[in-house]
Amino acid sequence: MDSSEKAKGKEKVETMEVSETISSVGGRVTPVQQAAFPWRYPSYGHNNFGMNSKSFLEMLMLDSCFILFALSLHYNPVKVLPFVGGLEDGPWAPRDIVGASELVKTDLLLLNSQIPFFILEDVFNMQIAIHPNEYIYTEGNEGQPTIRKVALKFFGTLGLECNGSNDTETEEVHHLLHLYHMYLKPTKHRAASLPGDTFIIINPRRYLPSATELQRKSAVNFKVKKTVGVPQCVLDVTTRKSGDIQVPALGVYDHTNILLHNLINFEQSLGNMDSYITAYVAFLNHIVQREEDVELLDTRGVLEHRLTSRAEVVAVFRQLHNVIDHYKTPGYLASVYEEVNDRCTSKWRRIYADGKQRYCSNVWLSMSFVAGIALSVLALIQTIYAVEGYKRK
Incomplete structure (x- = not known):
């Protein structure tokens, strides 16, 4: 299927779903709410594609309904089963959305495809008022569903995992990518903050050797970071007194390049300490230079890739290197860079690494x-x- 056919298929899905949603939601949109939408219209910015407020709202409603449809498929197994089993063959083939759910999730997080979050939130709340069981929770007692909870659970299988919940319910959210970026904020569960976590290091070090170089020349090993009962995010890279670097597992898939690329582009307007995705990807770019680095990190459980070869993983991080603003590095990982570089220049660690390499390889x-x-x-x-x-x- 070429790109034009895919676009037509998506348009059919959106058209069918928006008709269904508007038919149920439209009756609940009061004259006051109708007046409120155009009033909030300028808050989205000046890039309104030459549309008036009414046309622009119709476009946003169309996109909102498609997004909520995708979310409802993820949460409502009653909707999903017919499409998976092939028992229902609609003209717009929603089973294609189920089969390509990871691609749909990535598409919804494209920076140039974002819509105002308040539109999503308003339509979601109206939909919940009509169909309170639309979003089924099956794990624990999560209380009343909100668009923020539903969206973060929906995007939770993209390979950037967080088992702790950052407080995203009270902060202002501009769009879905902004919400996902807030969700990935590094946690603060360490007993004592390291110098780079609380103070800006003047003239920080911006270089790290590759993973195999660190192991061979400085006896610095990589360990997968696993914590039980403590909030942890994939960005929580730390060091140990033994010299090991602890890194939570990262899943590298076909969509990882696009996902990280969009998050980095989103951070271009943010400050250095808020650009934690940029700092994290720069760190990975340093330690993943060659195929043997991928092999080492894969063996350690740090990288869990589903690409066809290790060379593809290296290519992913080389491509991301071109979009990184290196003035924003090392960012929140400044203390990790300092400690690792200190170990690399330690005479005793070099002697130890040389002996280990020579006699215990x-x-x-x-x-x-x-x-x-x-x-x-x-x-x-x-x-x-x-x-x-x-x-x-």
Whole structure:
């Protein structure tokens, strides 16, 4: 299916769904609400495509209804089963949305496809008033559904995971991408803040060796970060006293490049400390330079990629390197850069890494090294006994 056919298919889906939603919601839009929409229309900005407020609102309603339709498919299994099982064959093929759900999610997070969040919120609230069971919660007691909860749960399978909830219910949200960006904000669950977390480091270090270089030359290992009962976000990169770098698992899929690209573009208007996606991707770009870096991080459980080859993973981060504003790095990871670079320049760590690489790089060398030490100890003991025996004579 070419791009024009896909666009026509999506347009049919939107048209069918907007008709269904407007037919149920339209009766609840009071004259006061109708007057409120044009009043809020200028808050979206000046890029209104030459439309008047009424036409612009109709376009936003069309997009809003499609978004809510996609969300409802994710939450309402009664809607999904007929399309998955092929029992229903509508002219607009909503089962295609179910089958390509990850692509739909990425499409809804494109920076140039965002619509005002208040439109989504208003239509969602009207829809909930009509169909209170439209969004079914199956895990725990999550209370009254809101568009923020529903959307974040919908986008929670894109590979950028957070098991703790940032407070996104009270802050002002401009659009869905803004909401998702707020959701990914690094958590503050560490017992004591590191210097780079609370103070801006003057002239920070902006370079890190690759993952294999760190392991081979400085004995710096990577560990997948797993916490139980503590909020954690995929961006929570930390260091340990042992010298290890702890990184939460990151899923790299076909849509990861587009997703991170849009988040980085969104951060162009933000300050350095708020551009945490930019800082995180720059960190990954440093440690993932070659295919062996991907292999190492994959073995450690840090990278979980579903691409056809390791070379594709390297290509993803090289492409993202071109859109990073490096003046915004290292950002919230400044303390990690400082500590890792200090370990790289440590003479003792280099000696330790060299010995580890030379004598313990594989199982057989390790066994030979241990056996050699054991034989040396036994020979020393034998010599001591021989000397003691000679003295007694």
